[in-house]
Amino acid sequence: MSPWTNLSRVIRPGALILLAVLLTGAAAAQAAKEKYFDRSGTLVVVETPAAELLRAYEVKNLPRGETFPVPPPPFSEGIFPCSDCHAGMTPNLARRQLTDEHTDIVLNHAEGQRWCLDCHNPEDRDTLRLVSGEVIGFNESYRLCGQCHGDKYRDWRQGLHGKRTGYWNGDKQYLLCAHCHNPHDPRFKPLTPLPPPLRPEEIKL
């Protein structure tokens, strides 16, 4: 055995430890810290390096979402494509009362936590933007809704939530969430019922 091999055995782990210490120091500024007390009462600090936090937002590492055959999204008359008006405008990310346009939209959907550009892509208004940064079309809006309503999204994919048309043993068409729910005010609106059946005494032969 040569003395060089022996030396490298000592140096290599040393270098690794040094590198790790350096890296931790660099990332510490952005790292997320989670603190809690375990059962014995000792404080435990779990640090997630910033690099790891970012990795979840890399779109290319995410599995591609399933696509479903849906009818065209229910745009309001003359509104789409949004770029007709928005193309030359600089996106204003500030939360504010809209006064010039879209004044008919009343946000009644967790309005305290949400603003237009959480769903609408600030870079290109003809598309939507997921939390992951992935840009999707309006015909895939179910993925956007599914970010918060995971249980409903799961049921919808299996045909248990929402309306499916087509054939029970063939091609099916799924309605988008927005076909039944107004995304800005999602509660299902009450309907006028059709007339009740006649009472037996009202039926004349």
Place this chain on the structure above:
Amino acid sequence: MNDGKKRDKKVFQLTRRKALKSLAAGAAVLALPSRDAAASVWDAFFQKHFRRMTRSDLEKVLARLEREYSQEYAQEVKVGVTPPIEGVKYGYGLDLSRCIGCRRCVYGCVEENNQSRDPQIHWIRVVRLKKEKGTDLHYAEHYYNPSQVPEPGHFYMPIQCQQCEKPPCTKVCPVQATWTEKDGIVVVDYNWCIGCRYCMAACPYGARHFNWAKPRIPNDSLNPQTHYLGNRPRPVGVVEKCTYCIQRTRQQPGRYPACLEACPVGARKFGNLLDPESEIRKLIENKRVYILKEELNTQPKFFYFF
């Protein structure tokens, strides 16, 4: 009385019976309308039970019915006999937490299945229940009519034929005019039904309906795509019921029932119970399922879930 006299009497009786018989037959023929109409009435009278008809018998019957209906409703009416699809047993699901009681399904069904508009017949009944009383049918209300639904404190339960696995209705039919098909649909041969209404008495769901008068359907609102065991126009004096839209669901590929397509909230689910990937199987496996009057052991193929 000696033997000779006895024999004479018997001979006389037989001849009298024969004479009366021929007299009655002659009178019947005279009383009937002549030519084509008479032929049609006789054909209908001697028509066999649906399940005992040969292919050629059936073709004759269908041709006759199509001719009669087309004439009566002034448009071309098709009467099909599409058989059950192999490996299929239909199941229905209804989401109790979504149904808003708007009765769109009731009227969708009336239009699809050619139910009598006057006197009124509805195959689906929507009942309103109190949330605090749950599914206690003692508090069920058919005739609710608010300006808007859903109403606070209430939920709604549409009730139609449950296509029981052990149907009490078919068991009591004295002429076997109603039976379960291979795909689980309970059907009625309207030409074989004698209108005794035993089945209505036996059904615990009130899902069978009797034609007290000749059904009236405006010519322009008749659905001309019909099935012999389903939505063809019914005669007076027979019982009828939901058939899971046999004329739609037995097509290849099979369409969904009309009530499902009419539902604005997507509360209705339909599929093949033998297919593990179908909606109906998914909901039975993943949801809380409620079976109406489960204690009667009729084993419905209609599953309420929430």
